[in-house]
Amino acid sequence: MAAGALAQLADPRRQHRTRRARTCRRHRGGLTMPWDPPEISTDPDEVTATILDGPASRLVGWEATEGAPEVALAEEVGREIAILNQTTAEVLQAGGRRHG
Structure with a gap:
């Protein structure tokens, strides 16, 4: 892997964007689906x-x-x-x- 790619992966701003993108729609202000517990x-x-x-x-x-x-x-x-x-x-x- 090139040094630039490693630096990009280690960038905390990039990691934050990735974590934020994984949050559910509810936390991003979107609609929620009804859920019944099993x-x-x-x-x-x-x-x-x-x-x-x-x-x-x-x-x-x-x-x-x-x-x-x-x-x-x-x-x-x-x-x-x-x-x-x-x-x-x-x-x-x-x-x-x-x-x-």
Whole structure:
């Protein structure tokens, strides 16, 4: 790369223009689109069932057996994802009130 091109990339004024061009239309005074937050499951049992549906649909003859390592792992991951989903839903709801 030529020295002039590197100097151009390092120019803070150019970087500012690039960042400004990436801002959404709302912050530039344009119109906004209506947005509905996605439906996110916060029930650990529902999340676990969704996780276990994956292997059941892909592996012929596989069934979730209580006490099996993959089922225990799915239950633990399901609980953690349900907590994460609850936090995500709260953030999306708060963001909608703040920006909407």
